[in-house]
Amino acid sequence: MGAKDMFANLGSIIASLMFVWAMFQQYVPYQLQHNIEKYCQILVRFVYPYIQIRFDELSGDYDFFRSEAYTAIQTYLSSRSCTQAKKLKADIAKNSQSLALRMDDHEEVADEFQGLKLWWASGKEVSNTPSWWTPEEKRYYRLTCHKRHRELILGPYLNHVIKEGKAIEARNRQRKLYTNSDSKWSHVVLKHPATFQTLAMDPEKKKEIVEDLIAFSKAEEFYERVGRAWKRGYLLYGPPGTGKSSMIAAMANLLGYDLYDLELTSVKNNTELRKLLMEVSSKAIILIEDIDCSLDLTGQRKKKKKKKEKDEAKEKKDPKQKPEKEEKETEESKVTLSGLLNFIDGLWSACGGERLIVFTTNYVEQLDPALIRSGRMDKHIELSYCRFEAFKGLAKNYLQIESHPLFGRIRELLDEANLSPADVAEHLMPKRASGDPTVSLESLIQGLEKAKEDARLKAEEEAKKNDQAAKEEAKDQEKEVTTEE
Numbered sequence: 392m393g394a395k396d397m398f399a400n401l402g403s404i405i406a407s408l409m410f411v412w413a414m415f416q417q418y419v420p421y422q423l424q425h426n427i428e429k430y431c432q433i434l435v436r437f438v439y440p441y442i443q444i445r446f447d448e449l450s451g452d453y454d455f456f457r458s459e460a461y462t463a464i465q466t467y468l469s470s471r472s473c474t475q476a477k478k479l480k481a482d483i484a485k486n487s488q489s490l491a492l493r494m495d496d497h498e499e500v501a502d503e504f505q506g507l508k509l510w511w512a513s514g515k516e517v518s519n520t521p522s523w524w525t526p527e528e529k530r531y532y533r534l535t536c537h538k539r540h541r542e543l544i545l546g547p548y549l550n551h552v553i554k555e556g557k558a559i560e561a562r563n564r565q566r567k568l569y570t571n572s573d574s575k576w577s578h579v580v581l582k583h584p585a586t587f588q589t590l591a592m593d594p595e596k597k598k599e600i601v602e603d604l605i606a607f608s609k610a611e612e613f614y615e616r617v618g619r620a621w622k623r624g625y626l627l628y629g630p631p632g633t634g635k636s637s638m639i640a641a642m643a644n645l646l647g648y649d650l651y652d653l654e655l656t657s658v659k660n661n662t663e664l665r666k667l668l669m670e671v672s673s674k675a676i677i678l679i680e681d682i683d684c685s686l687d688l689t690g691q692r693k694k695k696k697k698k699k700e701k702d703e704a705k706e707k708k709d710p711k712q713k714p715e716k717e718e719k720e721t722e723e724s725k726v727t728l729s730g731l732l733n734f735i736d737g738l739w740s741a742c743g744g745e746r747l748i749v750f751t752t753n754y755v756e757q758l759d760p761a762l763i764r765s766g767r768m769d770k771h772i773e774l775s776y777c778r779f780e781a782f783k784g785l786a787k788n789y790l791q792i793e794s795h796p797l798f799g800r801i802r803e804l805l806d807e808a809n810l811s812p813a814d815v816a817e818h819l820m821p822k823r824a825s826g827d828p829t830v831s832l833e834s835l836i837q838g839l840e841k842a843k844e845d846a847r848l849k850a851e852e853e854a855k856k857n858d859q860a861a862k863e864e865a866k867d868q869e870k871e872v873t874t875e876e
């Protein structure tokens with residue numbers, strides 16, 4: 392039979408079916424039609440080997456809300472749609488920072504899970520009776536899979552889809568930087584470009600930190616199993632300019648967390664602190680910078696002492712001058728170490744999850760041991776002066792070079808002089824329009840030589856002072872002996 396005959400037969404079959412269908416609708420009573428349709432559907436369901444699950448875009452009693460499951464599925468299917476669907480829709484989603492692609496209506500994509508094949512189709516229903524609260528079109532996704540795998544699909548597969556979809560959403564979401572004032576959080580979009588790739592530090596140490604953070608973000612089940620709140624404390628310490636703030640931004644960028652920069656000096660008391668912390672969302676980094684300067688923690692006493700010294704010095708210069716108002720307010724603050732520790736350890740920490748609490752300090756030795764004991768601050772990270780491995784990272788980022796004849800001299804000097812990565816980076820900034828790296832490296836060598844010389848002079852001076860003090864002490868002792876005699 393030729394193709395021509397085949398099409399002719401097909402045409403007559405379709406025409407006959409349409410004729411039967413028209414007769415059926417015209418002559419069979421409505422009630423009987425309804426019953427026949429119902430039993431046909433039951434029969435089809437009986438022999439049809441697949442199950443179908445439908446996820447509507449709108450949920451709630453009056454289809455008022457966009458369904459979370461629908462949104463997560465849409466995000467999950469986005470990458471599959473890009474490779475499989477013929478028609479795509481593109482848009483920038485709310486709070487997102489990148490273009491979101493999804494399959495258009497009436498498209499189908501396949502997925503695989505533990506060796507099983509499944510199909511997702513997108514569809515749309517047009518309402519015959521639209522009203523002001525129900526939209527004209529209702530979209531949905533339909534999942535089709537074999538009946539045999541019902542349990543696997545309804546349990547682990549759908550969990551996987553929703554979880555993965557939400558994780559992608561979180562990664563694409565714009566991160567926010569919150570700051571507190573007047574017992575309220577206000578936020579801006581966090582757009583710090585620092586990442587772990589741009590952070591210059593020992594590669595081994597960096598790898599360890601990144602692995603630790605990723606393990607934490609995936610450890611929900613572990614924390615649940617062992618009965619611990621899903622939080623982790625980090626203490627970052629080191630001299631100024633060694634990259635503590637940059638590392639925190641890199642952490643937020645890596646995990647897609649919001650950053651809550653908690654300024655303890657503007658929190659009036661423990662009650663206000665509790666209120667602020669209760670408002671912190673999940674997937675967040677709570678940052679307390681320069682903890683050594685923050686109130687009672689090490690604490691208020693020291694600040695008072697420092698302030699007194701400062702006031703005394705000022706009074707010597709100008710006896711009429713009043714102490715600063717701002718500092719007075721700080722002194723009145725009543726956030727206490729025990730208050731803060733209560734929140735870190737207490738029940739609050741178990742409301743919501745996935746939170747990192749990060750403290751930074753330039754003077755780790757001055758911190759109260761209660762604050763840094765393990766269990767509270769799980770990981771202590773030291774950020775130190777720039778050594779050769781970290782320098783290589785900076786040179787790659789700033790100058791786009793991995794080797795240079797001057798690297799040998801720089802290596803020697805970095806072992807002998809203490810320069811922070813911030814200072815090294817300053818020398819590596821483009822010096823000339825030509826962008827010749829030699830100019831930057833020579834400037835760095837000069838900087839290192841100067842730092843080395845300064846350190847030598849300082850050491851000499853200190854040695855002299857010590858010598859002098861020892862001589863004076865010896866003299867005093869001699870005097871005491873003679874008076875006793």
Ligand SMILES: Nc1ncnc2c1ncn2[C@@H]1O[C@H](COP(=O)(O)OP(=O)(O)OP(=O)(O)O)[C@@H](O)[C@H]1O
Nearest residue numbers: 589590591630631632633634635636637812813816
């Ligand atoms: N390890 C580093 N890798 C890359 N850049 C760095 C590093 N450390 C510092 N920098 C550069 O120096 C600048 C200052 O660094 P950052 O604010 O992160 O230091 P910090 O340790 O937080 O300083 P402080 O203790 O004074 O707050 C950053 O903007 C960054 O460009």
